Amino acid sequence: MKHLHCLITFVLMFSFGIAKAGEGMWIPMLLQYNEKEMQEMGMRITAEDIYSINRSSLKDAIVLFGGGCTGEIVSDYGLLLTNHHCGYGYIQKHSSVEHDYLTNGFWAMNRGEELPCPGLSVTFLREMRDVTEKILHGTNVDMPEDERKAKIDENIKKLVADLEKQTDYKVSIKPYFLGNEYYVLFNEVYTDVRLVGCPPSNIGKFGGDTDNWVWPRHTGDFSVFRVYADKDGRPADYSKDNVPYKPAKHLEISLKGVEEGDFAFVFGYPAHTNEYLPAVAVDQEANLIDPIVVDLRGKVLDIYNKYQEQDPKVRIQYAAKHANIGNGWKKWMGVTEGINHFHGVEKKRAFEKDFQKWVLGARNRYMYLDLLKDFEQSYKELEPYELAYSYLAEAGLRIELVNFAGRFARLSEVTKDTPQADIDKMVSSLKGNAATFFKDYYEPIDREVAAMLLKEYLKEQPADFRPDFLNGIKDVDAYVDQLFTKSMFTDEAKVNDFLDNFKPSKAKKLQNDPAMKAYQSLIGFYRNEVNGKMTELNANIDRMRRLYMKGQMDMQTDKRLFPDANFTLRVTYGKVEGFKPQDGKTYRHFTTLEGIMQKENPDIYDYVVEPRLKQLYNNKDYGRYADKDGTMHVAFTASVHTTGGNSGSPILNADGRLLGLNFDRCWEGTMSDLIYDPDICRNISVDIRYVLFIIDKFAGAGHLIDEMSIVE
Numbered sequence: 165m166k167h168l169h170c171l172i173t174f175v176l177m178f179s180f181g182i183a184k185a186g187e188g189m190w191i192p193m194l195l196q197y198n199e200k201e202m203q204e205m206g207m208r209i210t211a212e213d214i215y216s217i218n219r220s221s222l223k224d225a226i227v228l229f230g231g232g233c234t235g236e237i238v239s240d241y242g243l244l245l246t247n248h249h250c251g252y253g254y255i256q257k258h259s260s261v262e263h264d265y266l267t268n269g270f271w272a273m274n275r276g277e278e279l280p281c282p283g284l285s286v287t288f289l290r291e292m293r294d295v296t297e298k299i300l301h302g303t304n305v306d307m308p309e310d311e312r313k314a315k316i317d318e319n320i321k322k323l324v325a326d327l328e329k330q331t332d333y334k335v336s337i338k339p340y341f342l343g344n345e346y347y348v349l350f351n352e353v354y355t356d357v358r359l360v361g362c363p364p365s366n367i368g369k370f371g372g373d374t375d376n377w378v379w380p381r382h383t384g385d386f387s388v389f390r391v392y393a394d395k396d397g398r399p400a401d402y403s404k405d406n407v408p409y410k411p412a413k414h415l416e417i418s419l420k421g422v423e424e425g426d427f428a429f430v431f432g433y434p435a436h437t438n439e440y441l442p443a444v445a446v447d448q449e450a451n452l453i454d455p456i457v458v459d460l461r462g463k464v465l466d467i468y469n470k471y472q473e474q475d476p477k478v479r480i481q482y483a484a485k486h487a488n489i490g491n492g493w494k495k496w497m498g499v500t501e502g503i504n505h506f507h508g509v510e511k512k513r514a515f516e517k518d519f520q521k522w523v524l525g526a527r528n529r530y531m532y533l534d535l536l537k538d539f540e541q542s543y544k545e546l547e548p549y550e551l552a553y554s555y556l557a558e559a560g561l562r563i564e565l566v567n568f569a570g571r572f573a574r575l576s577e578v579t580k581d582t583p584q585a586d587i588d589k590m591v592s593s594l595k596g597n598a599a600t601f602f603k604d605y606y607e608p609i610d611r612e613v614a615a616m617l618l619k620e621y622l623k624e625q626p627a628d629f630r631p632d633f634l635n636g637i638k639d640v641d642a643y644v645d646q647l648f649t650k651s652m653f654t655d656e657a658k659v660n661d662f663l664d665n666f667k668p669s670k671a672k673k674l675q676n677d678p679a680m681k682a683y684q685s686l687i688g689f690y691r692n693e694v695n696g697k698m699t700e701l702n703a704n705i706d707r708m709r710r711l712y713m714k715g716q717m718d719m720q721t722d723k724r725l726f727p728d729a730n731f732t733l734r735v736t737y738g739k740v741e742g743f744k745p746q747d748g749k750t751y752r753h754f755t756t757l758e759g760i761m762q763k764e765n766p767d768i769y770d771y772v773v774e775p776r777l778k779q780l781y782n783n784k785d786y787g788r789y790a791d792k793d794g795t796m797h798v799a800f801t802a803s804v805h806t807t808g809g810n811s812g813s814p815i816l817n818a819d820g821r822l823l824g825l826n827f828d829r830c831w832e833g834t835m836s837d838l839i840y841d842p843d844i845c846r847n848i849s850v851d852i853r854y855v856l857f858i859i860d861k862f863a864g865a866g867h868l869i870d871e872m873s874i875v876e
């Protein structure tokens with residue numbers, strides 16, 4: 165029996181103990197340690213070809229696009245590719261009824277037609293260095309946390325100041341391995357970035373939210389920009405005298421396509437992962453918090469759907485809200501599903517047993533002794549606060565009326581002593597808020613959502629630990645009726661009239677509005693009962709997680725661990741492959757234009773096919789972009805470890821040539837932010853040949869293709 169137990173532990177350990185193919189988000193400057201494995205998997209280039217500070221390398225073509233995506237340079241004239249959903253906001257800003265680029269697409273037929281995008285920047289990493297020693301200098305494991313933090317802050321400040329004297333680059337120092345290591349990043353930020361082209365949404369967002377996170381997928385999720393610089397190639401704000409940025413390196417594009425089993429890697433900016441959590445935290449997230457949020461969001465989405473189906477106007481009004489809520493909803497559903505399917509919590513527990521054994525194996529591991537026990541305790545203490553927070557955000561503030569009323573909270577505190585200029589500023593910004601709010605507001609939806617959410621709130625959260633106003637509610641339906649009838653915030657004319665004639669004596673009216681009262685009760689509860697304690701508990705948990713991370717590194721000296729994603733440049737690699745999401749079900753690794761035609765439905769917004777695309781399909785007019793099987797490949801999956809922020813990242817082949825743009829994951833494997841399982845975690849990319857086909861054949865923007873370096 166004992167033996168059997170050991171064996172099982174060993175097997176579990178083993179599957180956890182070695183880096184699995186596909187797992188890992190690696191620091192580019194340390195890629196020489198991965199080189200051997202990458203080459204064994206098929207890579208034909210070197211680590212130095214990917215990241216070098218001595219010569220040009222692929223890293224010179226990769227950018228952080230705006231604040232949340234990745235982009236890559238594909239020509240000597242600063243031409244940049246990213247996802248359609250990454251460029252969306254900028255495309256939208258340039259769209260109007262006369263020029264509806266979201267619906268129709270946009271193509272600059274020469275550089276003069278490219279559209280400036282104020283506020284958009286791209287960031288190039290020029291160099292990174294390990295500065296752990298300097299930053300941790302003067303700290304030790306036994307020192308109180310606040311002292312440690314003060315020391316580190318001081319070291320960072322000093323080093324940044326020193327380095328800034330030596331360089332024109334932007335200097336930032338970031339923690340890796342949860343604060344066990346520190347690296348300095350030298351960045352260059354370009355602020356003149358122009359929109360060059362994008363397909364119509366029927367292509368760039370084909371499948372919409374219905375297909376979001378789902379395989380098989382047929383989205384042409386790309387858009388094209390260009391980076392401009394001053395005549396010396398340096399960053400400069402928009403000017404018509406600026407010239408296209410000439411990169412040290414741009415990506416070459418492969419037209420060879422992919423085969424199952426091919427080596428592939430993704431180079432980009434993954435935002436956040438939590439791969440080293442204790443079991444108790446994974447359990448709490450996957451089995452308690454996520455299911456609650458998924459359930460609440462699912463019920464909200466059901467109501468949205470019902471009204472959206474009845475009325476095309478409502479469908480448009482609630483499209484963006486639906487997308488926002490739906491993105492997390494589907495992802496977290498996948499997290500729970502994946503963790504349980506993979507027995508993630510049990511595997512973590514088995515690992516923890518071994519960790520504890522290891523800790524007991526030597527005296528100098530004393531600092532880890534109570535760690536796991538303390539985790540159990542701390543997460544248990546955190547639980548009611550996490551729940552309270554989830555209900556506040558997902559139930560209370562999800563009521564649009566209440567949320568909107570909250571915008572007026574500052575105005576409700578105005579007194580006769582408030583300077584008129586401040587009041588004028590508030591009023592004018594609130595008028596803008598009101599216009600945006602009412603444009604997309606449909607009261608019957610909000611009423612039904614409010615009644616549903618408040619019932620859930622009352623049912624699930626304890627009377628002694630929830631916002632006060634809830635305890636005053638006897639009959640939810642009657643309360644909601646009153647709320648919506650009495651509040652002025654449902655009525656655009658009333659709100660505007662109020663703002664136009666606002667004076668301090670009217671602040672009371674705001675305070676007494678029932679929607680404002682509900683808002684204040686929610687926020688007051690958060691401020692007084694939740695926030696302080698949650699911050700305190702999380703600070704302690706962060707300290708423990710840092711220590712546990714160090715313990716995991718000390719224990720597994722034979723295994724290279726990768727630091728959690730922290731929105732810095734990483735390389736992640738695996739294979740082009742499909743998967744088996746369920747018993748009896750197999751997903752092929754690629755999709756084709758045939759699938760777009762199969763999904764076509766002129767009555768369903770997400771599945772309308774552009775006539776021009778249909779024509780190209782009917783004529784099989786794919787040019788050199790067709791696969792050797794004669795079809796037009798649209799998207800493909802790979803076992804490459806990616807997360808949010810990797811949108812727009814290049815996926816590259818064994819020769820470092822561009823195969824496609826990463827844009828999503830399969831929902832069954834979204835647990836990869838917590839635990840990676842090579843069997844079910846897959847990223848999804850749009851095939852570069854489909855991208856070029858759309859640019860060239862669909863849009864007739866072949867001049868852009870001429871700039872690129874294409875390898876047939």
Ligand code: ARG
Binds near residue numbers: 249376827829
């Ligand atoms: N799921 C992807 C991500 O997390 C894509 C989201 C945008 N696409 C959409 N259909 N909503 O960002």
Ligand code: GLU
Binds near residue numbers: 232
């Ligand atoms: N769509 C995500 C993004 O915008 C990438 C998908 C993921 O989370 O893997 O970054």
